[in-house]
Amino acid sequence: MKPRAEDKPVYTKLWPDARSALDGIVRDGMLLAVGGFGLCGIPEALILALRDTGVRDLTIASNNAGVDGWGLGLLLETRQVRKMISSYVGENSEFERQYLDGELEVEFCPQGTLAERMRAGGAGIPGFYTRTGVGTLVAERKEHKNFDGVTYILERGIEADLALVKAWKADRLGNLIYRRTARNFNPNAATCGKVTVAEAEIIVEPGELDPDEIHTPGIFVHRLVHNPHPEKRIEKITTREA
Amino acid sequence: MAWTRHQMAARAAQELKDGFYVNLGIGIPTLVANHIPKGITVTLQSENGLLGMGPFPLHGQVDPDLINAGKQTVTLVRGASTFSSADSFAMIRGGHIDLAILGAMQVSEHGDLANWMIPGKRVKGMGGAMDLVSGVRRVIVITEHTAGDGTAKLLRACTLPLTGTRVVQRVITNLCVLDVTPAGFEVIELADGVTREHLQRHTDASIRFSDAAIER
Numbered sequence: 001m002k003p004r005a006e007d008k009p010v011y012t013k014l015w016p017d018a019r020s021a022l023d024g025i026v027r028d029g030m031l032l033a034v035g036g037f038g039l040c041g042i043p044e045a046l047i048l049a050l051r052d053t054g055v056r057d058l059t060i061a062s063n064n065a066g067v068d069g070w071g072l073g074l075l076l077e078t079r080q081v082r083k084m085i086s087s088y089v090g091e092n093s094e095f096e097r098q099y100l101d102g103e104l105e106v107e108f109c110p111q112g113t114l115a116e117r118m119r120a121g122g123a124g125i126p127g128f129y130t131r132t133g134v135g136t137l138v139a140e141r142k143e144h145k146n147f148d149g150v151t152y153i154l155e156r157g158i159e160a161d162l163a164l165v166k167a168w169k170a171d172r173l174g175n176l177i178y179r180r181t182a183r184n185f186n187p188n189a190a191t192c193g194k195v196t197v198a199e200a201e202i203i204v205e206p207g208e209l210d211p212d213e214i215h216t217p218g219i220f221v222h223r224l225v226h227n228p229h230p231e232k233r234i235e236k237i238t239t240r241e242a
Numbered sequence: 243m244a245w246t247r248h249q250m251a252a253r254a255a256q257e258l259k260d261g262f263y264v265n266l267g268i269g270i271p272t273l274v275a276n277h278i279p280k281g282i283t284v285t286l287q288s289e290n291g292l293l294g295m296g297p298f299p300l301h302g303q304v305d306p307d308l309i310n311a312g313k314q315t316v317t318l319v320r321g322a323s324t325f326s327s328a329d330s331f332a333m334i335r336g337g338h339i340d341l342a343i344l345g346a347m348q349v350s351e352h353g354d355l356a357n358w359m360i361p362g363k364r365v366k367g368m369g370g371a372m373d374l375v376s377g378v379r380r381v382i383v384i385t386e387h388t389a390g391d392g393t394a395k396l397l398r399a400c401t402l403p404l405t406g407t408r409v410v411q412r413v414i415t416n417l418c419v420l421d422v423t424p425a426g427f428e429v430i431e432l433a434d435g436v437t438r439e440h441l442q443r444h445t446d447a448s449i450r451f452s453d454a455a456i457e458r
Contacts, residue, residue: 112331
């Protein structure tokens with residue numbers, strides 16, 4: 001941040017680090033929405049900081065549950081998660097053990113339904129009808145409704161107590177830009193948090209981001225953390241020969 | 243002789259048309275990308291938020307921010323776009339994707355698909371499969387005709403938990419190509435050396451044969 005000529009303090013959502021950015025906004029039993037697909041585009045620093053708060057009995061809506069020892073897998077190791085709302089959890093043996101032992105509850109939610117539940121929750125829409133899951137286990141105990149001869153089920157929007165997201169670039173007003181497929185659930189999760197904390201690799205001054213290129217307007221983001229060198233672990237490195 | 247995985251993928255690639263937006267599932271469906279006929283343009287969608295998926299990167303070009311729905315590192319083709327999960331599934335559930343090619347554990351003669359869980363075994367989740375089968379205009383399944391233990395995968399009714407009901411239009415196996423019709427399975431092609439009798443013996447539903455299903 002460049003110093004200003006005038007003495008007026010600069011308005012900023014930027015916090016010194018991930019640990020301080022979670023001060024006063026975490027509590028046991030809360031519902032979180034966390035961005036990321038697999039290990040791609042996960043808020044690494046915020047997950048580590050969340051673990052270190054020692055907060056427990058969390059319900060986490062996130063497409064995946066990380067892997068053993070990384071991402072949301074870190075919170076499973078420390079038994080801080082009571083329930084996951086996810087579409088796919090196949091890469092985590094600690095997850096499987098806790099699930100089979102009944103220590104961890106899982107609500108399997110189709111991937112598109114999960115994204116839309118976050119989008120709807122963030123948009124003040126408490127529920128929506130979808131064809132996804134009709135006639136399957138997912139439809140059990142859900143309201144069914146016929147529109148124009150087609151059956152749909154009612155799915156609820158998700159309003160999270162806290163959303164954690166990962167951006168590529170941000171300005172200190174919380175405007176966010178994501179990179180490549182690291183975008184995934186992050187923009188949707190960002191909207192559905194009563195409080196949303198974002199971490200970004202690059203932080204710039206207001207005006208340096210082209211307004212037309214901002215993916216998440218800063219109104220959705222309450223706190224911001226700079227994480228210039230995330231690890232960005234890769235689950236499956238696949239390459240071709242030249 | 244039964245078709246190999248690559249021959250099944252090549253057969254599936256014949257279903258592609260110029261200008262199609264296509265989602266390929268994990269496993270044999272992924273191989274379809276290697277057999278796209280020359281002269282046609284097909285755009286591959288990956289449901290994690292990518293339209294215009296290219297081949298795997300060269301060794302020095304791996305980008306951890308660029309993966310496909312199978313979590314493999316990939317590349318972008320010219321004109322590719324990336325977007326949020328909600329936008330990605332708006333494409334899928336809004337009926338904007340022309341074709342999905344998916345794997346299967348079981349397919350019923352009504353087009354019901356089971357491909358996400360086996361009770362009593364490790365449950366990984368459905369990922370985007372339920373959204374794909376309910377939203378994509380045309381769903382083609384590629385699968386071995388029978389399971390590893392020899393039991394039938396093409397059935398009168400699925401016994402495994404469903405991914406969707408009445409969603410599959412065509413099935414490409416290592417033995418044949420079948421359509422799901424209002425009257426049940428209809429075989430439209432046979433792999434070389436596969437007899438109608440052999441096919442019926444390995445299918446737990448009654449099957450009809452179109453005139454094109456010629457024993458060779």
